[in-house]
Amino acid sequence: MKRKILLPVPTYGFDPTEAAIPWKILTSGGFDVHIATPGGKQARADEIMLTGEGLGLFKPLLMARRDAISAYAEMEGSSAFRKPISYAGINPDDYDGIFLPGGHHKGVREYLESEILQRIIPVFFKAEKPVGAVCHAPVLLSRSINPESGKTVLYGYRTTALLKSQERLAYHLTRRRMGDYYLTYPGTTVEDEVRKVLRSQRDFRKGPLPLFRDKPGGLFGGFVVRDRNYVSGRWPGDIYSLTRAFGGLFSTTV
Secondary structure, X not given: OOOEEEEEXXXXXXXXXXXXXXXXXXXXXXXXXXXXXXXXXXXXXXXXXXXXXXXXXHHHHHOOOHHHHHHHHHHHOOHHHHOOEEHHHOOHHHXXXXXXXXXXXXXHHHHHOOHHHHHHHHHHHHOOXXXXXXXXXXXXXXXXXXXXXXXXXXXXXXXXXXXXXXXXXXXXXXXXXXXXXXOOOOOXXXXXXXXXXXXXXXXXXXXXXXXXXXXXXXXXXXXXXXXXXXXXXXXHHHHHHHHHHHHHHHHOOO
16 A cells, blocks of 8 residues: 655745655655645746746756756646645645655745644654655744644754755845845745754754755765654755655654
8 A cells, every 4th residue: 555645835936846856756666645735726836946037147056957847847747736635635644744845935935834734744743754844844844833742843853954054145146136036034044943943953953065966876965864753954955865765764664
């Protein structure tokens, strides 16, 4: 019987690499991946990440790679993507794990701020089911409160997330052409918000300098933090390693 994975995304603006690469790896590995959107309507990734429009000289550095764009095209044609379930229709007991992609477009705010997802996520942690999160997704976890302890689900866990240095660098490289496009919440950063809710500042792991994107069988591996049933990564450059680590959780949680 296939393991069922929940992959929620916002209606618009999620990062195509962080959703499509996990979708492709997991479905190819025999997992049954279910996509959920706020209203049950088909979603769309951040177009700028797919086309590079407006990124100027930094287009090769910042937009999605060819393998991610190809995986996204495959995902778009799947029935799970074309007919997603709604957040309100999610029963966490139906799923064996949850994978949470990120994205910096301001459209992801409805996902990060979803009260429904914030109620669902603690169920996965309480049941010790595998949870994967990358980039901005740890912000959603930081806002998801364990009703028994009154603390965020990240309290007591080690984690990583999009680094403040990464977020600010992307902003400064593009602000003349794109304004605050790279600042999902202009008044703060992902790292700042996540750090605020941790039991110890030592629980936030920055990892090595994120210079290279990982890929299957490549020389450079991505950075992943694993703590019990939870694995996290920083950016699309960690996604292959993160997805493999997430899939590996199931061999130890059966």
